[in-house]
Amino acid sequence: MKKFVKNLLIFSTIVTIIFALTVISNFYLIKSESLIKSNQKKIIVLGDSNIECAIDDSIFFNAQNLSASSDSYYYSYLKIKKILNNKNNIDTILLAFAPHNIFDNGWLLSESHIYTRFATYYPLMNWDDFSFLFFSKPKAVISAFPRIIKQSIINFDNKFNPPIKDFTYGGFDRIERNVLPEVRKKLIKGEKMPFFKIPDNFEIAKKEVLYLNKIINLCNSKQKVLFLINTPKRIELLNYPKYGVKEFNAFYLKNYKSVHFIDLSKMDIPEDCFGDFVHLNSKGSKLFSNILQYKRIEYLYEIYGVK
Amino acid sequence: MIFNSLNFALFLPIVFGLYWFGSKGNLKLQNLLLLISSYFFYACWDWRFMFLLVFSTILDFFTGKKIYLSENKRSKLNWLLISIIINLGFLGVFKYYNFFISSFADALSVVGLNVNYFSIQVILPVGISFYTFHGLSYVFDIYKNKIIPEKNFINYSVFVSFFPLLVAGPIERATHLLPQITKKRHFDYSKAVDGMRQILWGLFKKIVIADNCATYVNTIFENYTDYSGSSLLLGAFFFTFQIYCDFSGYSDIALGTARLFGIELLKNFAFPYFSRDIAEFWRRWHISLSSWFKDYLYIPLGGSKGNMWSRIRNTFIIFLVSGFWHGANWTYICWGLLNAIYILPSIIFKTNRKNLEIAAKGKLFPNFHEISAIFITFCLTILAWIFFRSATVIDALSFIKSIFNSSSFTPPDFPGFNLSLKLIFIIIVFQIIEWLGREQNYAIAGIANYANRTLRWMVYISIIFVILIFSGVNQEFIYFQF
Secondary structure, three states: OHHHHHHHHHHHHHHHHHHHHHHHHHHHHHHHOOOOOOOOOOEEEEOOHHHHOOOOOOOOOOEEEOOOOOOOHHHHHHHHHHHHHOOOOOOEEEEEOOHHHHEOOOOOOOHHHHHHHHHHHHHHOOHHHHHHHHHHOHHHHHHHOOHHHHHHHHHHHHHHOOOOOOOOOOOOOOOOOOOHHHHHHHHHHOOOOOOOOOOOOOOEOHHHHHHHHHHHHHHHHOOOEEEEEEOOOOHHHHOOHHHOHHHHHHHHHHHOOOOEEEEOOOOOOOHHHEOOOOOEOHHHHHHHHHHHHHOOHHHHHHHHEOO | OOOOOHHHHHHHHHHHHHHHHHOOOOHHHHHHHHHHHHHHHHHHHHHHHHHHHHHHHHHHHHHHHHHHHOOOHHHHHHHHHHHHHHHHHHHHHHHHHHHHHHHHHHHHHHOOOOOOOOOOOOOOOOOHHHHHHHHHHHHHHHHOOOOOOOOOHHHHHHHHHOHHHHOOOOOOOHHHHHHHHHOOOOOOHHHHHHHHHHHHHHHHHHHHHHHHHHHHHHHHHHOHHHOOHHHHHHHHHHHHHHHHHHHHHHHHHHHHHHHHOOOOOOOOOOOHHHOOOHHHHHHHOOHHHHHHHHHHHHOOOOOOOOOHHHHHHHHHHHHHHHHHHHOOOHHHHHHHHHHHHHHHHHHHOOOOOOOOOOOOOOOOOOOHHHHHHHHHHHHHHHHHHHHHHOOOHHHHHHHHHHHOOHHHHOOOOOOOHHHHHHHHHHHHHHHHHHHHOOOOOOOOHHHHHOOOHHHHHHHHHHHHHHHHHHOOOOOOOHHHHO
């Protein structure tokens, strides 16, 4: 019995050491990398899938879209922190800001998201960020640890065979779907919708707001211009009381009036440019990215800014 | 709590430590601990169904005693019938009620009678088919005077609910497991290491192969009308490995875990995809269920004795019941029926016991005859699995029809096809390892024979890292639904 326990401990120690070495080397590998691949980029785009599918950074070419599907402000903060701490020409940040980002819909810091993201994002965390996540969802963080090995292999492979477009930390996602008729029916029936979740109620997601505040403070301290941006949405959704546009606007005006907010949700975009209520399809992203490219952000703020 | 979860990774060492260190070799304490931990393990699924498990345990313990103490045959039979009716009654209500009532209503609607029937919305208690069969085997064996009833209720309860086998088998026999539970157990180093090794191999099968196959299988089977014949064929191929690695992986983890506690469970799989005919396949696939049906259904029906027609009848009964055991759906019945048809020639020509040993025993390579026999059996198995996986019989038939058209000669076109090539490579490597280890209890058991400890450990560490690198999206074990 003693022999078994002793051998098991030795074996576990060896595995743990190999694992720890991988975790550490991956940590430093990512730490040494820059998320901004070109000095031409001056604007960084962050947020969830709404903005991920809306801004094509090959059209709006002085921006780099690093938003990712269902990214919460926690992950956006980790990316902004790394970008602003590295040397680059970024001076403006566009951050997605919509009712579902603020009201608790139970998925932004969900266990499944932590499970799939932790291995990618831990090199961007400091102790505070890590402990925040760990004490929020300890089981999810522990379960996600083994995935670091897989992610490390991908990262090392990317290092030596750089992909044409690296989506590890997000990027523009072109979608071709059009499920508007389907989601319209679901909205009328009050059913669960694909690709998007209506907030459960208008309770503020405190952890989200905490990290939104951190982003605002960080941008202020680094003297970067931050624009909160609400990308175009379908009018049916905006008129749907449970989506909470009224409550959201009130929340903004009460808490963040000093932060620039460009509300493009009601922008006149043709119906065939939408994949669903909140995502622009490839046609829509092309149109919207051209608008961003040829009208300056400041100009859009003049027109659509919430003041 | 599933075997490949963090919860189980914490649960197992705690129970193991208490079992060997906390009990100080006291058998009563060890069995009590196994019972408490098994009930805890089960309650993690749904504590409400604990009552059903406990009731089933008390029922069979009590009826077993009554059967033994009854002085006349009539009374013995009555107690046996009480046990069978109540056990199968629960199974019927939870698993088959909705199926029977809806099938009955459908049948009536064919003759123009539309009836409103009452269906029950109830989740299937996990493991009910398994622990019901444990209990039934106990009362059957007492009835047939093979064993005497267990006096100690805790010992008997451990037999029914021992956590490694509780939710998905192997389906144990009282004659095999009860003596191990009542006998003092000593820690055996080599058995414990072997148990750990088998757990590791089970995790590899489940996490690397079954879970990765599941992603493609779900995509292809759920949208089969969208894909070419070649994609569907590949989907069926992936399901063939998903179900094998999922279930045999579970069995490996169960057997390995039990071995850590000094208990040997019945072997459930013996490299079924190297079978040279369907009869051999069924001696190597889900062995504990096949042998259960053989002992308690096939042989009482007359088995292979009697004339050809009775042999054929018995074969069809056993396969249909076996299919129906898997679930209340016509697809499982068709799957059973198809297997019965496959096996029919060997029953008629009495060749069903031709291949008792593993293929190419003692040799590295099989001969041409063996290769072709393995290949044909494997293809027949793939075809049958399509019924098992499809939602309805119509879907299964359409799926098969779509395979046999010209689109089977075009490259597969389902999402992620290029990534699936990596999985095909892993499956090929896995099959080579299985082939090389086919004369062992499980494929990597032979590592124990490597004299060099460093080499052994390097292999184990490599497997661990392969599991971590190639892990698929976590899926529940398929057989939990049965």
